[in-house]
Amino acid sequence: xxxxxxxxxxxxxxxxxxxxxxxxxxxxxxxxxxxxxxxxxxxxxxxxxxxxxxxxxxxxxxxxxxxxxxxxxxxxxxxxxxxxxxxxxxxxxxxxxxxxxxxxxxxxxxxxxxxxxxxxxxxxxxxxxxxxxxxxxxxxxxxxxxxxxxxxxxxxxxxxxxxxxxxxxxxxxxxxxxxxxxxxxxxxxxxxxxxxxxxxxxxxxxxxxxxxxxxxxxxxxxxxxxxxxxxxxxxxxxxxxxxxxxxxxxxxxxxxxxxxxxxxxxxxxxxxxxxxxxxxxxxxxxxxxxxxxxxxxxxxxxxxxxxxxxxxxxxxxxxxxxxxxxxxxxxxxxxxxxxxxxxxxxxxxxxxxxxxxxxxxxxxxxxxxxxxxxxxxxxxxxxxxxxxxxxxxxxxxxxxxxxxxxxxxxxxxxxxxxxxxxxxxxxxxxxxxxxxxxxxxxxxxxxxxxxxxxxxxxxxxxxxxxxxxxxxxxxxxxxxxxxxxxxxxxxxxxxxxxxxxxxxxxxxxxxxxxxxxxxxxxxxxxxxxxxxxxxxxxxxxxxxxxxxxxxxxxxxxxxxxxxxxxxxxxxxxxxxxxx
Numbered sequence: 001x002x003x004x005x006x007x008x009x010x011x012x013x014x015x016x017x018x019x020x021x022x023x024x025x026x027x028x029x030x031x032x033x034x035x036x037x038x039x040x041x042x043x044x045x046x047x048x049x050x051x052x053x054x055x056x057x058x059x060x061x062x063x064x065x066x067x068x069x070x071x072x073x074x075x076x077x078x079x080x081x082x083x084x085x086x087x088x089x090x091x092x093x094x095x096x097x098x099x100x101x102x103x104x105x106x107x108x109x110x111x112x113x114x115x116x117x118x119x120x121x122x123x124x125x126x127x128x129x130x131x132x133x134x135x136x137x138x139x140x141x142x143x144x145x146x147x148x149x150x151x152x153x154x155x156x157x158x159x160x161x162x163x164x165x166x167x168x169x170x171x172x173x174x175x176x177x178x179x180x181x182x183x184x185x186x187x188x189x190x191x192x193x194x195x196x197x198x199x200x201x202x203x204x205x206x207x208x209x210x211x212x213x214x215x216x217x218x219x220x221x222x223x224x225x226x227x228x229x230x231x232x233x234x235x236x237x238x239x240x241x242x243x244x245x246x247x248x249x250x251x252x253x254x255x256x257x258x259x260x261x262x263x264x265x266x267x268x269x270x271x272x273x274x275x276x277x278x279x280x281x282x283x284x285x286x287x288x289x290x291x292x293x294x295x296x297x298x299x300x301x302x303x304x305x306x307x308x309x310x311x312x313x314x315x316x317x318x319x320x321x322x323x324x325x326x327x328x329x330x331x332x333x334x335x336x337x338x339x340x341x342x343x344x345x346x347x348x349x350x351x352x353x354x355x356x357x358x359x360x361x362x363x364x365x366x367x368x369x370x371x372x373x374x375x376x377x378x379x380x381x382x383x384x385x386x387x388x389x390x391x392x393x394x395x396x397x398x399x400x401x402x403x404x405x406x407x408x409x410x411x412x413x414x415x416x417x418x419x420x421x422x423x424x425x426x427x428x429x430x431x432x433x434x435x436x437x438x439x440x441x442x443x444x445x446x447x448x449x450x451x452x453x454x455x456x457x458x459x460x461x462x463x464x465x466x467x468x469x470x471x472x473x474x475x476x477x478x479x480x481x482x483x484x485x486x487x488x489x490x491x492x493x494x495x496x497x498x499x500x501x502x503x504x505x506x507x508x509x510x511x512x513x514x515x516x517x518x519x520x521x522x523x524x525x526x527x528x529x530x531x532x533x534x535x536x537x538x539x540x541x542x543x544x545x546x547x548x549x550x551x552x553x554x555x556x557x558x559x560x561x562x563x564x565x566x567x568x569x570x571x572x573x574x575x576x577x578x579x
Contacts, residue, residue, distance in 0.1 A: 405435065
């Protein structure tokens with residue numbers, strides 16, 4: 001968020017960064033190395049110090065395997081030499097090309113490649129280590145992706161992989177490099193002669209109303225695992241744990257796991273059963289069934305300056321933007337901006353109380369474009385919980401909004417939010433405002449946070465702006481600014497573990513509220529009707545309706561006022577009139 005008046009030509013919205021910088025959130029806590037790898041193809045293998053065979057694809061696809069025949073070699077464009085990889089995703093295949101490489105346990109490695117074209121991911125996975133990757137949302141020219149990782153105590157080989165995104169444009173890759181100590185024999189390993197063993201130790205972990213966490217023992221010669229729910233394959237992963245989402249509340253399920261390598265799949269494991277928990281009511285006892293959320297500026301950015309008491313009556317949840325980070329990781333504070341004209345903090349506190357007396361919820365928002373609050377270990381999680389509760393006590397905030405745009409750690413933010421909920425109780429109003437890329441699949445850190453705190457989460461108001469085209473739940477790509485974009489992306493959350501009462505549509509209140517992605521209020525109401533009633537849909541029509549959908553959010557009440565309250569006057573009554 002730009003908290004001062006912006007000069008002409010700069011974005012004046014809350015989220016001015018491009019989707020590319022969401023890579024930290026998408027990939028989790030990555031240890032990105034500050035190194036410059038050289039990746040020059042040789043005739044027999046990788047370049048000096050490079051463990052990759054055929055890194056520049058000068059020998060075709062030798063050493064590489066690509067899913068479903070999606071990969072090929074091209075002579076134009078190339079970054080160096082005469083060849084490069086081109087791989088074309090489809091609606092059901094993200095064009096994964098991979099190579100298995102011998103490595104040593106407990107060692108540091110650095111992986112890089114040069115890419116151009118559509119969405120491109122690069123990463124590495126191996127038995128006994130955490131899978132790591134990074135990505136770019138697309139480029140018209142070559143750019144380098146790089147990521148560092150450490151092998152586990154038993155890791156002797158890794159699978160280096162490149163892939164695109166379902167239904168997106170073809171990607172190109174060249175000059176792949178993996179540097180670090182070579183394993184026995186160096187270079188890629190020979191493919192296995194037989195499928196791996198059956199996974200053992202399948203165990204049920206935490207269950208929610210729509211998800212079940214599973215874990216199992218590692219299989220030494222396995223490259224990936226497949227989870228089966230009542231006989232149907234549901235999740236594939238290179239890790240030894242997974243969370244199965246999209247389940248029905250209070251329902252018993254049977255789970256099995258298979259392991260797989262290049263020679264094939266194992267038999268299925270012995271089954272385990274688990275019953276999901278009852279459907280939650282959603283956090284925030286005072287929030288209406290269908291609610292309108294709006295962000296209020298604690299700064300001047302050229303929109304309308306207004307005191308909290310002046311916020312339009314249509315808003316049910318008012319998120320005060322933003323808290324400030326202190327020098328201590330995880331800790332936050334709030335500094336009332338003098339530009340707003342408050343005579344004292346007590347006057348501001350009285351405004352909060354007045355809004356609450358009208359039945360509104362007022363919460364403190366953490367993040368925005370420049371709000372880089374780091375919660376990545378137990379100590380910072382505790383500081384975040386303690387300082388948030390202190391602000392709730394001091395100002396009377398009803399809860400907290402998580403709007404972190406510089407990467408989150410789901411494990412420790414979950415710990416922090418559980419501590420806040422334990423202290424505040426079920427009256428806590430807890431919202432989130434992830435970007436579109438953060439909620440594309442349940443493996444992202446934001447999605448894991450939402451599912452991990454689902455039992456007391458009030459609403460996720462995903463930001464449907466500043467993102468360009470994205471994929472919907474039907475594996476088709478939709479352009480921003482359309483009813484289909486709003487409904488098909490909401491469908492991912494609605495069908496991947498969140499209750500409908502925990503899903504809202506977040507949009508700019510005016511064309512100046514964000515760099516891109518503005519839609520008219522009428523487009524928002526059409527999307528709400530499509531999701532809740534099955535009417536006014538575009539080309540995408542959900543397979544079912546979601547009458548419990550929570551509502552809509554906007555950035556911001558100030559931009560709404562700047563545009564003559566045009567957004568809230570249309571969307572507010574419509575939200576409150578939903579079935």
